[in-house]
Amino acid sequence: MRILILGNHAEGIYRFRRELIIEFLNMNNQVYMSCPYNKILDNPILSGCEMLPVMINRHGTNPLNEIKLLLFYYRVCRKIKPDIVLTYTIKPNVYGGLVASLLGIPYICTITGLGTVFNKNGFIACVAKLMYKVALKHAKCVVFQNQANLDYMVKNHIISGRYVLVNGSGVNTEQFSYIQYPPDDSFINILFVGRLMKDKGIIELFRAAKILDEKGYRNVKFQVIGFCEDDFKKQLESLDLSPDIEMCGYQENVIPYIANAHAVVLPSYHEGMSNSLLEAASCGRPLIASDIPGCREIIDNYQTGIMCKPRDVDSLVSALVDFIELPYEEKRQMGIRGRKKVERTFDRRTIVDTYKKIIYRETYNDFV
Structure with missing residues (x-):
């Protein structure tokens, strides 16, 4: 079977889909993957997967660039003739779905989150909803990672076909194994892992750090891991950061940082299902996060972590x-x-099994 995977970020595919890709390869499928290139994709474990790099501006709205992406997917699908297409994130879902539908190729879309555009009103939001509705119309299955996103799509009549709810992308519980808790909490280290952007609540976190210092909690330090979104760099540079915040930049391996953390924090505005929280919880770390879909499924309040109001x-x-x-x-x-x-x-093994069943049901009308 020829399987084409479309995504908008190499790290996301590698970190959250590689077990699925490896399973496909082990079953002697031909696997093709298209996303913006990153050296992380050169990892030998993906050597059997053919890479098709493409430029995607995740937040861009330039019509010419959007048409280029649409045409790229069209050329790729015409050349490869995949038996099934798997799409992740908004633009691959929309443009990949439109192309697969046009060419009569079975496709499965995964809604990893609705993004900022669905939280707004106006022309762009209406266009986004309409495009999603058209793109998902002929999908063999739409996979949702939280109930709220599914309910939104049903309520707004954006989906009408077959869909399924899974517990996010899951987490590799062997890679993110339990790590003994730091032996002393006289000095508390709180870790943030995520893209540096407004919607992750990073500004609220920086303000909270300053308030804690003013309240006399000088034994609390914050480490911040993640790459900065281009449109947020100037705003970040203008912020007056507390000396208790250590900016660690992007880290390919976050496990040593989780090991040193007493808790992991994510005051996000919206999530599909937070992978950073899943990984931290898998390592045995308490969570402090917004009470929103994509976080509240992971946290039992005051049992496995503590929840707060978003944007507050x-x-x-x-x-x-x-x-x-x-x-x-x-x-x-x-x-x-x-x-x-x-x-x-x-556990990610459960998520991989779910995708395998969906794919084989839609391509062979049977379950593995």
Whole structure:
């Protein structure tokens, strides 16, 4: 079988889809992958997968660039003639779905999150909803990663065909194995892992760090890991950061940072299903995150972490203080309970099996 995978970010495909790709390759399928090139894709474990690099501006709206992407997908599909196309994220879902539908190729779209455009009103939001509706109309299956996104698409009549709900991208519980909790919490290290952009709540986090310092919590330090979105760089440079914040940049391996953390924080505005929280919980770390879809499924409040209101600095500060003042053993037990929940609910092997069943059902009208 020839399988074509379309995504908008190399790291996302490598980190969250590689187990699925390896499974396809082990079953003697021909696997093609198209996304913007990154050296991470040169990893030998993907050597059997043919790469088709393409430029994608995830937030761009230049009509010429959008047409170029659409035509690229059309040429690729005409050349490869895939038996099935898997698409992830908004632009690959829309343009890849449109092309596959036009050429009569079975395709499966995964909604990893609705993005900022669906939180807005106006012309662009209406166009985005219409394009999604057309692109998903003939999808063999639409895969959702949280119930709220599914409900939104149904309520707004954007999907009408077959769909399924999965627990995010899952997490590789062997790679992100349980790590012993730091032995001492007299000095507390709180870790943020994610893209540096407004919608991840990074501004609220920076403000909360300054407030904690002003309140006298000088034993609390923050580490921030992630690459900065281009349209956020100037705003980030203009911020007056607390000396308690260490900017660590992009890190290919976040596990050593998780190991040193007492908690992982994500005050995001919206998520599909937060992979950074899943990975941290899998390693046995308590979570502090927004009470939003894509985070609340992972956290049992005050059991595996503490939730706060999105876009609310005071609520974030309150959650941080509540965590800081917990007894050491309760912090540690939070992490242990989180690990157990990940093992029960979010193991990536279950997600891989679900995709295999969908794909073989749609291509061979049968289940493996």
